[in-house]
Amino acid sequence: MTTAAPEPSHPAPRADTPAAGRFRYVLRLADTSLVLGQRLGEWVGHAPALEEDLGLANIALDLIGQARLLLTYAGEVEGRGRDEDALAFLRDAPEFCNVSLAEQPNGDFGRTIVRQFLLDAWQLELYEALSGSSDARLAEIAAKAVKETRYHLRFSAGWLVRLGDGTAESHARVQEALDELWRFTDELLAPDALDEEMAAAGVAPSLTALRPLWEQRVDAVLQEATLKRPAAVRYPWQGKRGVHTEHLGHMLGEMQHLPRAFPGVTW
Amino acid sequence: MVTESLAARPARSIVHLDEERVWQVLRSVMDPEIPVLNVIDLGIVRYVRSDGARLHVGITPTYSGCPATEVIRRSIREALAEHQLRDVIVETVLSPPWTSEWLSEEGRRKLEAFGIAAPSARVAATVACPRCRSHDVERISEFGSTPCKAHYRCADCLEPFDVFKCI
Numbered sequence: 459m460t461t462a463a464p465e466p467s468h469p470a471p472r473a474d475t476p477a478a479g480r481f482r483y484v485l486r487l488a489d490t491s492l493v494l495g496q497r498l499g500e501w502v503g504h505a506p507a508l509e510e511d512l513g514l515a516n517i518a519l520d521l522i523g524q525a526r527l528l529l530t531y532a533g534e535v536e537g538r539g540r541d542e543d544a545l546a547f548l549r550d551a552p553e554f555c556n557v558s559l560a561e562q563p564n565g566d567f568g569r570t571i572v573r574q575f576l577l578d579a580w581q582l583e584l585y586e587a588l589s590g591s592s593d594a595r596l597a598e599i600a601a602k603a604v605k606e607t608r609y610h611l612r613f614s615a616g617w618l619v620r621l622g623d624g625t626a627e628s629h630a631r632v633q634e635a636l637d638e639l640w641r642f643t644d645e646l647l648a649p650d651a652l653d654e655e656m657a658a659a660g661v662a663p664s665l666t667a668l669r670p671l672w673e674q675r676v677d678a679v680l681q682e683a684t685l686k687r688p689a690a691v692r693y694p695w696q697g698k699r700g701v702h703t704e705h706l707g708h709m710l711g712e713m714q715h716l717p718r719a720f721p722g723v724t725w
Numbered sequence: 726m727v728t729e730s731l732a733a734r735p736a737r738s739i740v741h742l743d744e745e746r747v748w749q750v751l752r753s754v755m756d757p758e759i760p761v762l763n764v765i766d767l768g769i770v771r772y773v774r775s776d777g778a779r780l781h782v783g784i785t786p787t788y789s790g791c792p793a794t795e796v797i798r799r800s801i802r803e804a805l806a807e808h809q810l811r812d813v814i815v816e817t818v819l820s821p822p823w824t825s826e827w828l829s830e831e832g833r834r835k836l837e838a839f840g841i842a843a844p845s846a847r848v849a850a851t852v853a854c855p856r857c858r859s860h861d862v863e864r865i866s867e868f869g870s871t872p873c874k875a876h877y878r879c880a881d882c883l884e885p886f887d888v889f890k891c892i
Contacts, residue, residue, distance in 0.1 A: 509876060512869065520872065523788060523791065605892045613868070
């Protein structure tokens with residue numbers, strides 16, 4: 459189901475300068491929120507019930523709002539005059555730095571909830587830590603995002619428990635989704651050179667230190683949901699380094715169609 | 726901020742008068758999604774200050790992605806322009822992040838009268854039905870029709886109602 463290969467098909471982003479590294483790092487956060495928000499937006503008008511339609515759309519809105527703040531900041535760090543729109547709509551898949559889990563297709567409602575739960579739990583740990591970043595701008599964006607993410611997690615964890623501890627059918631479906639998506643979770647917590655550089659600079663938390671916190675949070679909910687945590691898979695997914703599964707390109711094709719077909723168009 | 730040299734000039738009093746007027750005008754700028762609340766009630770105006778030449782209005786978004794924020798920014802500029810206050814810069818302030826605790830007392834009363842359960846003054850308190858005041862309520866959804874609301878139902882009077890989320 460994937461085209462991802464351990465060897466990047468383009469030069470790996472290198473943090474040649476502090477600003478370049480920070481730019482890439484902020485993009486990772488921004489793109490993960492943007493891509494996940496866009497995915498959730500695909501549910502509008504299709505969710506199993508009106509309340510869930512609104513719920514997913516509201517989470518999408520928060521995520522896209524976070525992405526806007528982060529993309530704007532990334533553009534300022536880069537210093538080449540790219541604003542949030544240029545970064546969101548005029549980059550191709552290999553330039554996106556979101557974690558691979560965020561771009562995985564929605565599947566059924568249960569699968570969307572599994573993906574959301576795993577990422578909500580991760581973003582909560584990450585943003586809580588980033589609230590104390592040495593980068594003041596990142597710290598304030600993170601402090602804002604923490605409150606929203608905590609609320610998202612209440613929604614996704616609540617649904618995961620209802621589905622996991624629900625009927626035989628709902629249990630089987632979310633367990634299957636969990637089994638399938640689990641292999642993308644290692645990327646969330648396996649630091650690469652840029653993560654380590656940012657951690658050393660006090661900009662970002664150490665992912666190695668976040669791992670047990672995330673696992674604890676996830677395990678508690680899985681247990682309540684009577685779901686089995688799949689075996690660890692150490693597979694080098696590299697969405698955050700720009701090497702994506704084939705799903706991202708299709709998603710961007712839809713997301714970016716309008717501004718690319720009509721450059722400079724305004725509402 | 727008024728510097729010492731500016732403060733010595735008569736312009737200072739005009740600038741201060743303008744700040745007062747800005748606060749007054751802001752009370753007429755309503756939330757487009759909850760039209761009984763003005764931006765002061767919402768607690769999103771963080772400051773009004775002048776740099777001697779222009780007035781700066783700092784507003785903070787309730788939620789990062791709330792679409793009403795853009796409309797509110799425009800409404801603020803338009804309302805001030807109507808009062809001949811044109812040299813105004815509307816700035817976004819993210820820190821400290823907005824909390825429902827900043828909703829004014831008057832705002833809470835207006836919300837209840839409008840049929841939306843107000844968040845209690847402190848985060849994490851119980852929800853009461855805005856119609857019959859019963860605490861026997863159930864949550865239907867964490868999310869409602871706007872980012873700032875959740876959806877509940879009263880088990881006593883059976884009315885569904887919105888709750889202004891506590892964050």
